Amino acid sequence: MQTTRVVVPLEEGGKDPIVTSRTNPSRALPLRLIQLFGMFLSLCIAFWFVSVYAIRHFGVQSVMTSVKSTFQPCFNQENNLDLWIKPPSNLMHTMSDNELFWRATLVPRRKKYPFRRVPKIAYMFLTKGPLPLGPIWEKFFKGHEGLFSIYMHSLPTFEPKFPPNSVFYNRQIPSQISEWGRMSMCDAEKRLLANALLDISNEWFILLSESCIPLYNFSVIYHYILKSRHSFTGAFDDPGPFGRGRYNDNMAPEVNLSQWRKGPQWFEVNRKLAVNIVEDTTYYTKFEQFCRPACYVDEHYFPTMLSIQAPHLIANRSLTWVDWSRGGAHPATFGRADITEEFFKRVYGGQQCTYNNQPSSVCFLFARKFAPSTLEPLMNLSSKVLGL
Ligand SMILES: *[C@@H]1O[C@H](CO)[C@@H](O)[C@H](O)[C@H]1NC(C)=O
Ligand SMILES: *[C@@H]1O[C@H](CO)[C@@H](O)[C@H](O)[C@H]1NC(C)=O
Ligand SMILES: *[C@@H]1O[C@H](CO)[C@@H](O)[C@H](O)[C@H]1NC(C)=O
Ligand SMILES: *[C@@H]1O[C@H](CO)[C@@H](O)[C@H](O)[C@H]1NC(C)=O
Secondary structure, eight states: OHHHHHHHHHHHHHHHHHHHHHHSOTTHHHHHHHHHHHHHHHHHHHHHHHHHHHHHHHOSGGGHHHHHHHHHHHHHTTOSTHHHHSOOSOOOOOOOHHHHHHHHTOOOOOSSOSSOOOOEEEEEEEOSSOOTTHHHHHHHHTTOTTSEEEEEEOOTTOOOOOOTTSTTTTOBOOOOOOOTTSHHHHHHHHHHHHHHHTSTTEEEEEEEETTOEESSOHHHHHHHHHTOSSEEEEOBOOOSTTTGGGOOGGGTTTSOGGGOOBOOSOOEEEHHHHHHHHHOOHHHHHHHHHOOTTSOGGGTHHHHHHHHHOGGGEEESOSEEOOOTTOSSSOOOBOGGGOSHHHHHHHHTTOOEEETTEEESOOOSEEOOBOGGGHHHHHHHTTTTSOO
């Protein structure tokens, strides 16, 4: 605005001499011209100073109209590769799921990244809200900045109160109500994956709950996942009533009975499979219509779909240890009195699985379900047992 006021007198001053020079005697002309030229020059200098001042102090936009062509390159400086590879600074956004899923599945076609990319693990917490075992995780993540990202999906009414120095500070994503065993649970998992996909450095995606704990330190887990040829999604063919018994013939031809799989919901997938999950609409439609309680969709949808689309990429086992030995519909929840060194001998001992097609005794990197009361004894054992 300031500059326009400068420009107007300049133009008027320039018009005046043409009118006056016709009426005045010819001798007066050179002096008058020199005066006018001097005035013009000082106005130019004043204008230049005002422009520079305005650019420095008010930013470029305020003088945009008058100096557009000269200063244009300044506007383009921000428009470099950073724009595409910097993770969003704020996880809150106003995109609908439909918009978010579309945005998250934009995938570069070239194999090599044209910048130094340190692959990160996205730790995705599917929670009701508070994290009673948060201090264990704070200890787990400490010192490994740059190798992980955290995302939290909670009840929409939950108001997080993590202090600014917490790893969970500002890590909530826009959330919706999700019910166990229903499609809204898979929607929440997709939402976590999609938000995490927006950070191009996230290479692996792990789903956890508030009752999970890590069984090893960060470096052990990072390297186990980094060096694995497979993603860890549980998927098995259960011939019984709680497996094949939940299959509905209407699933065909997309899914036939021999392709039907079951697995725990706690997955670890790489970026490629994360995109597969977020982009899917074909299987979604079938599962949404024909897998309703007592078919628990979160136990079948991803295991079945990934077994069909990428059987060679999944290990068919989960990384999360649970105890089904007590029987019933839910795995055991451990309380304060359970947390002893003896207990952990049972958790770590007797594991047998394959890792990169070789037999291995390290099969589980996480464990559940731990009640809030286990926090204190777990913290006491965290360095001795969990290696934190
Ligand atoms: C993590 O645990 C492994 C195995 O217990 C150990 O060798 C390593 O030093 C630990 N790393 C850190 C950073 O504590
Ligand atoms: C199910 O699909 C598989 C793979 O497409 C096929 O080999 C098999 O014959 C099908 N089974 C049935 C019962 O349709
Ligand atoms: C997982 O199971 C599929 C069959 O659904 C099989 O093709 C694949 O080889 C298995 N993965 C591993 C690592 O054994
Ligand atoms: C944890 O350690 C503290 C300090 O050593 C001790 O006072 C407390 O009783 C321990 N708690 C449990 C549950 O082991």
